[in-house]
Amino acid sequence: MGEEQKPINSCNCTSSSTTTTTAEEDDLHRQIIDEIESLCTLSHSIRVFSVKWQVIRKKLEELSSMLVAAETRRPNHHRRPLDDVIVTIFNTIKECRNLASSCINVSYSGKLLMQSDLDKVISKLDSALKNVSAIFSSSGVVTGDLALVVLKPSIGSSREDMRFYVKDLLTRVKIGDTQMKIQALxxxxxxxxxDEKYVKIVVEIGDFVILLSNCLDSVECRIQEEASVAIAMISGFESYKGVLLVSGVIGPLIRVVENGSLKAKKFAITSLEKLTENGDNAWALSAHGGVTALLNLCSKDEIDAxxxxxxxxxxxxxxxVEEIKRFxxxxxxxxxxxKLIKGRDEVAQIGAAEFLxxxxxxxxxxxxxxxxxxxxxxxxxxxxxxxxFSFKSRETALRVIENLCFSSVDHVNLLINYGFMDNLLYFLRKGDASIQELAFKSAFRLCGTSEDARKSMGDGGFMVEFVKFLEAKSYEIRExxxxxxxxMVLVxxxxxxxxxxxxxxxxxxQLLDPKQGNSGNFKFLLSxxxxxxxxxxxxxxxxxxxxVKNIENLANSGVSDAKKIVRKLSTNRFKSMLNGIWHS
Known part of the structure; x- marks a missing residue:
């Protein structure tokens, strides 16, 4: 069974000539807004003609927002025309309620007839929207003087109050003048x-996301900027990214990247970064010319780093996406x-290196x-x-160099010619702790690339530095x-x-003594x-x-490499010497 129909005080709406007090008119205005809200909620439970009810619900929500904005502080010369329209709205809402009840209970006489009735209601709602808009704004917009000032809900307010506030902002953005739109955004x-609860409410009111997307194309710079900020915030929530995409936000964001203000560009790019994090939306961005727009921006000298x-x-x-990479x-x-890597701007340099x-x-x-x-x-x-250059730039450069060159002997040889090993050696010897560790780890990976690299490192003095790190505090570094x-000693x-x-x-x-705490390094030390x-x-x-006793102890413990070393030391030439040492 459907929700029981809530009675509306119809005695106050029987004709436009009925005499009512201002208070009664305001009460009726509020009552109709509540009825629309109730009907919107009820419509979600309707399982038949779902597409038409979705259209009806959107129009009801829009109508509610407009009536909220006009609920109080409307000029006296607008009261009577608006009250006349409310009579028509009342009849339309009542008709909607009856149709909703019939659809929920599946008590209508025929599908075709019901479809026709729903189409008529949609048409009436369209007419109501146009009439309300025309009455309380002679210029087609709501100005600051006509607008109801709704106070921001305090912390801990109910969800209903928060939703009411957001819907009021929606109305201001939708039908307000330029300054009202800006202030609402x-x-x-x-x-x-x-409070991220507001983000959820904005997303639930689907028209708001679409409206924000449309605002990105505004000729008013401030409207575009504030809309960019809002969309960047919403795009940070994984569960809401789909809503943004369905609302067609990619195209407007790219147009902002191409032609927007600096602030709008920054937030638009932030949104695009978040929307493409998993790569699933790469084609959507590419299809709107996003790749070209972003590359063009990177090639401009005067753009913010x-x-x-x-x-x-x-x-x-x-x-x-391979095709996009080739493009x-x-x-x-x-x-x-x-070109960006050769520049002096750290943020641009690091971004370009990571992209590369x-x-x-x-x-x-x-x-x-x-x-x-x-x-x-x-x-x-x-x-x-x-x-x-900064530590961060150098850290990024080392990581990219390793990825770029360490897998190719020819490329490693090029690095040697460019002075790469000299740079590493300098930081190993004279760098502070952070850059020294970076250089050490890079040198460690370099010695595993080729015999030519190991020869060059041996000639350059890397082994002396590696020996020093055998006594480092970090177990990882010692190992x-x-x-x-x-x-290195394989050469x-x-x-x-x-x-x-x-x-x-x-x-x-000495380090082969278990008391030194290097048991994990025995394998490499013995090697x-x-x-x-x-x-x-x-x-x-x-x-x-x-x-030397440490080797013998390990050999006696069954360590294979230690036994091999002992056997090499136990040749006739050294046997007497060792006997003298080990049995003294």
């Missing part, structure tokens, strides 16, 4: 930033990024293009100690240093250089000793070390 942004950085992050979200490359995205990294990831062809166009050289320049050295020249320093051998033997023990002078130094 400002008020909207205030509440949605204060923060804006360019945000553009790069949106573009980065799109590269997962970006055709549109000179690589050269645009390299996304393009080269897993794509050898693109890697070749980037290196060919000077991308590697531009990135190496950022980590030049003589330059004045990485041991592993790096175990890789004969490096092995001889390492073994020539008694301090190196003594330190490693180092096993490699250098192929040299006679290294075996002699190991045997003469005061810590």
């Amino acid at each position: 400002i008020s909207l942004n205030e509440v949605i930033f204060e 923060e804006l360019i950085g945000s553009c790069c992050w949106v573009l980065r979200n799109l590269v997962g 970006m490359i055709e549109e000179n995205a690589i050269s645009t990024c390299i 990294q996304s393009m080269v990831s897993g794509d050898e062809t693109v890697r070749q293009l980037v290196v060919k166009e000077g991308g590697a050289r531009a990135l190496v320049r950022i980590i030049d100690p003589k330059s004045n 990485m240093a041991a592993e790096a050295l175990s890789i 004969h020249k490096n092995r001889k250089k390492f073994a020539s320093d008694e301090h190196n051998i003594g330190l490693i033997l 180092i000793l096993l490699s250098i023990s192929s040299c006679n002078h290294a075996r002699r130094k190991i045997a003469n070390s005061g810590y």
Whole structure:
């Protein structure tokens, strides 16, 4: 059964000539607004003719918003015409209520007849909307003098009060003059930033999202800006992104990127970044010319660096679609990024580097293009100690260099020619703790790229620095240093250089003592000793070390590499020496 019909005080609406007091007219006005709200709620439970009822509900909501705006403080010369219209509205609402009851109870005589009746009601609602709009605004808009001032609900107010306030703002944006629209949008942004419950209410009132989308195309700069702010806020909620897309927001956002004010552009790009985070909406943005618009913005010298950085992050979200990535490359995205990386603006530089990294990831062809166009050289320049770039820029540059070049021997050789190893070595020796650790980790990965790289690193003095990190506070760093050295000494020249320093051998033997807390590093430390023990002078130094007992203890514990080292030390040449050491 449907909701019981609420009676409306029809005695006050029988004719336009009925004499009523102002208070009675206002009570009736409020009563009809409440009835429309009730009918909108009831319409959600109707399961037949759902499309037509959706249309009816939207028109009822719009009519309610207009009546709310005109509820009080309307000029006296507008009271009688508006009251005359309310009589017609009352009859239409009553007819809607009866049709709703028939649809809920499925008590209508025929589908065709019901469809016809619903169409007639829709037509009457259209007429009512036009009449109300015409009466309380001779110019077609509501001005500040005519508007009802609805106070913002206090913290903890009911959802009904919050919804009432949002619907009032909707009306002001929809039919207000320019200043009223601006103020309503400002008020909207205030509440949605204060309490996300308002965001949900805005989204539930579907017309509001569509209206905000339309405001993005406004010729009034402030309206466009405030609408951009609101949409950026809504786009931050994963569950509401679909509503924005269905409301057609992508096209207007891109037009703002192309022609909007700086503030509007910033918030429009923020919205696009959030809407493309999962990549599912990449095609929607591309179809509206978004890729070209963003790349064009990145190529303009006078544009704000923060804006360019945000553009790069949106573009980065799109590269997962192969066709779009190829289009970006055709549109000179690589050269645009390299130009930004060569610039001095940190935000733009970092955004471009990260965008470039996304393009080269897993794509050898693109890697070749980037290196060919000077991308590697531009990135190496950022980590030049003589330059004045920030830690964040250098951190990003190192990460992109590794992704771009470390998988190719030829590219690693180019890095060496560009002075990359000299830059790393400088920061290993003289950098502060944060940049030193970055340089160390990059050097660790570099030594695993090729034998040529290991030879160059050995000649450059990297092994001395790796030895220092064997005693770092961080277990992770100590283990990485041991592993790096175990890789470096695989090169004969490096092995001889390492073994020539008694301090190196003594330190490693000392660290093999479990009391040193390096048990996790034993594998790599023993690997180092096993490699250098192929040299006679290294075996002699190991045997003469005061810590050689540590190897024997590990061998007795069944550690394979320790046993191998002991066997190498136990040749006839060293046997008597070891016996003297171990049995003294």
